[in-house]
Every structure is written in structure tokens, then in C-alpha cells.
Amino acid sequence: MEVRNDVVIRGTDRCDLAEAVEGGEFLSVRRHGKRLFLRLSGGGWLTWHFGMTGRPAWTDGAEERFTRALFVFPRGSLAFVDPRMLGRLGLASSPERYIESKGMGPDALEISRGEFVDAFLEARGPIKAALMDQRRVAGVGNLYADEMLFQCRLDPRAGARSLSERDLECLHRAMRRVLRRSIEAGADLDRLPPTYLLRCRGRGAACPRCGSALRTETVGGRTSYFCADCL
């Protein structure tokens, strides 16, 4: 293993990391929320957090720009490419312990409708902030939260307490639908249905449903797009 920038392994000891990885194999992969876990043949798991701009990249030729760490195999390498270096690599004894230590909630695609409703009935603050809170449900980020709320015609600024059980059930369905579709599309926004708000972020955006100009506002510390006419 070659570490190009120590920032991406901060919180981990460089030697421990190298020792845990080198000479071994990745036996299996798991995901929880936005985290990836690779089981190491020497025991334990490699944890992988992508931040906003991180991604894995296989290469058997020239090294990609912004490669922050590299797992070198006999033929080719697996690179951790991350321009902004907001991602992290680390070690954990198991995904469960890692999830527990981070206080992460159930994965967005695994949480049942009942659990979801219960978790949000006691939420405070704007619904969008609650949806992005990884302690409640793990896996929903800024863009996807906007999409889910849009599909349910819910105002991102609305207090979580103001939502009915029916609203929350809609949100649970939308969460599953949006994430599934996005995974199918390989997270390529252009391959999503034209009715998706996700594709409309940016300059002078119009609502894909009614054509009105989309509004932007900061909610939960992040830029939110929504259509005031569709609420």
C-alpha cells in the first residue's frame, strides 16, 4: 500500500494500516450508509469513506491525478482518488463496531417503514436536516434529500414535527425509490428519469414538474433546491 497524502488516513496509524493490508487480500465488501468496508484476509476490515469527491479507481497504467492512496496488486492498482481529500481510509475490527462507534443509524435501504416512521416522529428541526442526519438514517446526502422531498411534495424547511405519518411513509417509499434508481443509473444524473429534480440543479433551473423557477435556500447548512409552486 502506498499513501500519497497522509490526510486521508488521519485517525489511523500509517504502520498499522500497511501491516493490516500488505501481503493480504480483500475477501469481501460491505456497505452501510455512505461507508464501504473491505474484509481483510489478515483479520479486521478496511473502512473507506469517500467524502464529497472521493472514488475508487482501478488502473493498470498511469496513475490518476489526485490519487491519495494506492493498493498495489501484482497486475494493476486500486486507487483512492479524492481531489478535495475529504475522504478517509481506516481500520475497524468489524463494520458493526465501526457503525456503533460513529453512532450511525440503520442503512437507508434496510430500515423498515415502521422503524423509519418511529425515528422521524421524534425528530426536531427541519425535515431535510433530519433526513441528512446520519445518526437517524445512514446514506442520504444533500442532493438525494432534495429529490425525496420533491417527490413527496414536502417543503425541506418544514419542521419534522409537522409531518404526518402519511408524509413519513411517502418519504420512506421515495427514499428507497430514489436510491434504487440512482444505483441502477450508476449515480449518473443524466441517466435518471427527466422528472427528477436531481438533474435540474444549477443555473436558472426550472421545476421538471410544473416549469416554475426552482428556489434555493440553505437548510441544515446545505443548499436546497425546491419548487415552491409544487408544495
Added chain:
DNA sequence: TTTCATGTTCAGCA
């Protein structure tokens, strides 16, 4: 040249 950004975490404050 300036501003903003797909995420997380933490300090400081109300």
C-alpha cells in the same frame, strides 16, 4: 478574481 460545492466533524453559542 471570487464564490460555491455530492460530506463530516468539531468548537462555540443560544
Added chain:
DNA sequence: GTGCTGAACATGAA
């Protein structure tokens, strides 16, 4: 304890 704000991280795109 809860929630909000701003900062930090380092870079590219608009």
C-alpha cells in the same frame, strides 16, 4: 440535551 453557525479540509468549476 438540542440545534444552529462557522470553520476546516484542498481543489475545480462557474
